[in-house]
Amino acid sequence: MRNILTLAGKDFRSLATSPMFCLIAALCSVMWSFTFLRSLILFAENTQATFNPGPSPTLQMTVFLTHISQINLLFVFIVPALTMRLLAEEKKLRTYDLLLTAPITATEIALGKFLGAFGVILILVALSFLYPLATYPIAHFSFPPLLAAYLGVILVASTYVAVGVFASSLTQSVVLSVVMGLVFNLFLWFLSQGAESATGLYMTSVLEQISIGDHFMAFIRGSIRLKSIMFLLSCTGLFVFLTQRVVESSRWR
Amino acid sequence: MIQVKELSKFYGDRQAVKNLSFTVNKGEVVGFLGPNGAGKSTTMKILTGYMAPTSGTVQISGFDIFEDPIEVKKRIGYLPETPPVYLDMTVQRYLEFCAKLKGVSSEAIDSSVDAALQKTALQQVRRRMIGNLSKGFRQRVGLAQALVSDPEILILDEPTVGLDPKQVAEMRTLIKELKGKHTIVLSTHILPEVQASCDKVIIINEGQIIAEDQIQGLSNRMAGGGHLKIRVLRKADQVAEELKRIEGVVDSSSTGNYLEVKTDGRDQVVEEISKKVVSLDAGLIELQTSTLSLEDIFIQLTDSTEKS
Numbered sequence: 001m002r003n004i005l006t007l008a009g010k011d012f013r014s015l016a017t018s019p020m021f022c023l024i025a026a027l028c029s030v031m032w033s034f035t036f037l038r039s040l041i042l043f044a045e046n047t048q049a050t051f052n053p054g055p056s057p058t059l060q061m062t063v064f065l066t067h068i069s070q071i072n073l074l075f076v077f078i079v080p081a082l083t084m085r086l087l088a089e090e091k092k093l094r095t096y097d098l099l100l101t102a103p104i105t106a107t108e109i110a111l112g113k114f115l116g117a118f119g120v121i122l123i124l125v126a127l128s129f130l131y132p133l134a135t136y137p138i139a140h141f142s143f144p145p146l147l148a149a150y151l152g153v154i155l156v157a158s159t160y161v162a163v164g165v166f167a168s169s170l171t172q173s174v175v176l177s178v179v180m181g182l183v184f185n186l187f188l189w190f191l192s193q194g195a196e197s198a199t200g201l202y203m204t205s206v207l208e209q210i211s212i213g214d215h216f217m218a219f220i221r222g223s224i225r226l227k228s229i230m231f232l233l234s235c236t237g238l239f240v241f242l243t244q245r246v247v248e249s250s251r252w253r
Numbered sequence: 254m255i256q257v258k259e260l261s262k263f264y265g266d267r268q269a270v271k272n273l274s275f276t277v278n279k280g281e282v283v284g285f286l287g288p289n290g291a292g293k294s295t296t297m298k299i300l301t302g303y304m305a306p307t308s309g310t311v312q313i314s315g316f317d318i319f320e321d322p323i324e325v326k327k328r329i330g331y332l333p334e335t336p337p338v339y340l341d342m343t344v345q346r347y348l349e350f351c352a353k354l355k356g357v358s359s360e361a362i363d364s365s366v367d368a369a370l371q372k373t374a375l376q377q378v379r380r381r382m383i384g385n386l387s388k389g390f391r392q393r394v395g396l397a398q399a400l401v402s403d404p405e406i407l408i409l410d411e412p413t414v415g416l417d418p419k420q421v422a423e424m425r426t427l428i429k430e431l432k433g434k435h436t437i438v439l440s441t442h443i444l445p446e447v448q449a450s451c452d453k454v455i456i457i458n459e460g461q462i463i464a465e466d467q468i469q470g471l472s473n474r475m476a477g478g479g480h481l482k483i484r485v486l487r488k489a490d491q492v493a494e495e496l497k498r499i500e501g502v503v504d505s506s507s508t509g510n511y512l513e514v515k516t517d518g519r520d521q522v523v524e525e526i527s528k529k530v531v532s533l534d535a536g537l538i539e540l541q542t543s544t545l546s547l548e549d550i551f552i553q554l555t556d557s558t559e560k561s
C-alpha cells in the first residue's frame with residue numbers, strides 16, 4: 001500500500017503541477033463558464049417565456065445534462081493527454097529501470113500509476129462540479145440526481161484513466177500513447193452506437209450491456225444502478241489488470 | 254553473496270550472454286571488463302531482476318532472483334547506464350522518492366537522503382531541478398539513488414562514463430570509500446578503472462567469460478609482454494632491422510620516425526635496445542614503455558583460448 005501511494009503521490013504531484021494540466025484546467029473552466037451560463041440563460045428564458053402545459057423541464061435534464069455530456073466528451077480527449085506520459089515517458093527516459101529494479105510489484109506499479117492520474121482527473125471533476133453548485137442559491141434543485149450523475153462522471157473518468165494508463169504502458173512514444181488512448185476511448189463509445197444500429201434483438205441487448213454510453217446515461221438521469229456501477233468498475237479493473245500484465249511482461253523480453 | 258550459474262540470455266535469436274557462471278563474495282569489488290556489446294549491461298540487468306534470463310540461476314544473499322525478486326531487489330542498489338532520474342524533480346525530492354520506493358522507513362528517510370547526498374557531494378545542488386544539472390551531476394544523482402537505501406550490494410553500470418577527468422577521479426575515490434561497506438559489481442571498458450578500484454576482474458567478450466582473475470594476476474599477465482614506442486630523428490628503418498637481432502625482441506617495425514618494438518618484457522632488453530639506438534646515432538628523442546592495452550589483452554586472451 002505504501003509503495004502504491006508513493007508512486008501515486010509522485011505522479012499526482014508532477015501531473016498536477018505540469019504546465020499541460022494547468023492549461024487544460026484553464027481552458028476547461030473558460031469553456032464551462034461560457035457554455036454553462038449560456039444553457040442556464042436559455043433554460044431561464046424558456047421556462048419564463050413559454051407557458052408549458054406538460055411537466056416543465058427540470059434543471060437536471062437540461063442544463064446539467066448538457067454540462068455533464070460535455071464533461072464526458074472533453075474527458076475522452078483530455079484524459080489520454082494527461083495519462084500519455086505516465087509509463088511511455090518512464091520507458092523513454094529509462095526511469096522505468098528504477099521502477100523495475102525497486103522492491104515493488106507490477107501490480108503496485110499499475111495501481112500507483114492509475115491512482116496518481118485518477119487523482120488529477122478528480123481535480124477537474126471537482127472544478128466542473130462548482131458550476132451546478134453555484135446555481136443552487138438561485139435555483140433550488142434536488143441534489144441526489146446531480147450526485148448520482150457525478151458518481152457516473154467519476155466512474156467513467158476512472159475507466160478513461162485506466163484505458164490511458166494501459167495505452168501508455170504499450171509504447172515508448174508519447175504520441176502513440178495519446179493516440180491509442182483516444183482510439184480505445186472512442187471504441188468504447190462506438191460500442192453503444194453499434195447497439196442502436198445492430199440488427200437482431202440479441203445482438204442489441206448484448207451491445208447495450210457492454211456500452212459505456214448506456215450505463216452513463218442511466219447515471220445522468222439520476223438513477224444509480226448496481227449493474228452500471230459494477231460494469232464501469234470492472235472496465236477500470238480490466239484495464240488496470242492489463243497494464244499490470246504489460247509491466248510484468250517487460251521482464252520477459 | 255552473488256552466485257551466478259550457467260546464465261544465458263537471448264534477445265530474439267541473438268545470444269547476448271552465453272553460459273556465464275561466477276561468484277562474488279561479500280565485500281568484494283568486482284569489475285566487469287569487456288568491449289562494447291560484450292554483454293556486461295545485460296548480465297547486470299539480470300542480476301538486478303530487471304529482466305529474466307533465458308536460462309540459468311542467480312542467487313543473491315541466498316535468495317533466488319525468480320522466487321524472491323522483492324527480497325533480492327531490497328538488497329541491491331543499481332546504477333544503470335543511463336541514470337534513471339526524473340528531470341522535473343529536485344535532487345532532494347527525487348532521493349526521497351527513491352528512498353521510499355526502496356522501503357526505507359519513514360523516520361529514516363531524511364537521514365538516508367542526507368547520507369547519500371553527503372557521500373556523493375551533492376549537498377550544494379539538493380534544491381536544484383535535475384533537468385538543469387550537467388551530465389556528470391546527473392550521474393552522481395544516479396549513484397546517490399543507488400546508495401540511498403544503504404544496500405548490501407551495489408551494481409554500477411559504467412559509473413564513470415561521461416564524466417570529466419576530475420569527476421572520474423572523484424568517482425574512483427568514492428568507490429574506494431564504499432569498498433568494505435558494500436559488495437560492488439561495476440562494469441567498464443577502461444582498464445585503469447578496474448586497476449584503480451577492483452579486487453577482482455571478470456573479462457567478458459561476446460557473452461562469454463574469457464578470464465576471471467584477481468587484479469594482481471591481471472597485472473602479471475600484462476607484464477608478460479613489453480611494448481616500446483621509440484621516436485628517432487634518422488635511420489628509422491635501419492634501426493628497426495638492427496633491433497630485431499637483439500635477443501628478447503619479438504618484433505620491431507617502423508612507420509616514419511616512429512618505431513614499435515615488442516619485447517619479452519625483461520628490463521635488460523629495454524636497456525639493450527636503448528644502447529643500440531644510441532650506438533647507431535639515430536638521434537633518439539623519445540622512448541616509451543607502454544603497458545598492454547585492453548585490446549592487446551583481449552587479443553592475447555582470445556588467441557590463447559582458441560589455441561587451447
Ligand SMILES: Nc1ncnc2c1ncn2[C@@H]1O[C@H](COP(=O)(O)OP(=O)(O)OP(=O)(O)O)[C@@H](O)[C@H]1O
Pocket residue numbers: 264267268269287288289290291292293294295296442
Ligand atoms: N533490448 C535488446 N534487444 C536486442 N538486443 C540487445 C538488447 N540489448 C542488448 N542487446 C544486444 O546484446 C548484446 C550485449 O549488449 P550489452 O548492452 O549487454 O553490452 P555491453 O557489454 O553493456 O556493451 P557497452 O559497453 O556498449 O555498454 C549486444 O550485442 C546488443 O546488441
Ligand SMILES: [Mg+2]
Pocket residue numbers: 293294295334410
Ligand atoms: Mg553496457
